[in-house]
Amino acid sequence: MSQPIIFYDIPGNAWSGQTWSPNLWKARHVFPFTYRRCPDPYAQYPDIQAHCAKLGAPATGVRAGAPLYTLPVIQDPSTGATVAESFAIAKYLDVTYSRGVTLVPEGTAAFQAMFVDIVHPLLNEHLLQLHLVRIAASLNPRSGEYFRRTREVMFGKPLEEIAPAPVAVALWKKALEGFSRIHGWYNANGEGKVFFMxxxxxxxxxVLVSVLAWIRVFNGSESKEWKELMAADEGRWARLWQAMEKYVRVDGGVALP
Known part of the structure; x- marks a missing residue:
């Protein structure tokens, strides 16, 4: 029997420690069996670089000429593998374990990677600005301070000034427009098809349902934003959420808000 995979997440202080980042949700969706999360002290924002390097996790990019280490990371005691970055984790699990579904079918890796790059400017850039203040508040104090400080340098202003009410309305409109464009791509499969493939x-x-989970975590299932999104695009996102909801895993049986 396979041993539980160790999953390195960024726990927050809200929602009973529930995952919030769409990149981490992507990895959470692909787990086919029980895993355990790493202890809190090993997953604070200021410690990610050093701890990933200590784990022997591969760098996922370069920043200022130095290797960049990011979460999620998994360690598989059954094989000794340490894998970083959600797409790489999905491909590793496809090859290593039989789960009844292959998330990156043979010959589609280029398409799947391209789709991630397309989704970022269509959805994530707008949603990140909308949620920056909530993200900082959801993290524990040390991670929250680090997140706030680094993002204020990135955007050149206090988090509270990045998406004031009029800007927030425009950002949400742009996100909905992005969803509608993706809905059009889904429709190319024909009527009744829920999934891209x-x-x-x-x-x-x-990738898409992880963005939905991100929106639901920070706005709640009774929010105007969630209800508007579930009704948008002929109910496309409600159908996708329903089809994928069984994969939206939370610790300790905690339900999404």
């Missing part, structure tokens, strides 16, 4: 979920669907 047709009858089974693939990585592209995981």
């Amino acid at each position: 047709g009858d089974a979920p693939s990585w592209a669907d995981v």
Whole structure:
């Protein structure tokens, strides 16, 4: 029997420690069996670089000429593998374990990787600005201070000034427009198809439902934003959420808000 995979997350102080980042949600969606999360002290924002390097996790990019280490990271005691970055984790699990579904079918890796890059400017850039203040507040004090300080340098202003009410309305409108554009791509499969690849979920669907989970976590299921999104695009996102909800895992049986 396989040993539980160790999953390195960024716990917050809200929602009973529930995952908030869409990149971490992507990894959470692909787990086919029980895993355990790393202890809190190992997953604070200021410690990510040093701790990932200590784990022997591969760098996921370069920043200021130095290797960049990011979460999520998994360690698989059954194989000794340490894997970083959600797409790489999905591909590793596809190859290593039989889960009844292959999220990156053979010959589609280029498409799936391209889709991630397309989604970022269509959805994530707008949603990140909308949620920056809530993200900082959701983290524990040390991580929250680090997140606030680094993002204020990135945007050149206090977090509270990045998306004031009129800007927030425009950002949400742009996000909805992005969803509508993606809805058009889904429609190319024909009526009744829920997933990008047709009858089974693939990585592209995981990417989209992770964005949905992000919105739901920070706004709640009774929010105007969530209800508007669930009703948008002929109910496309409500159907996708329903089809993928069984993969939205939370610790300790805690339900989404």
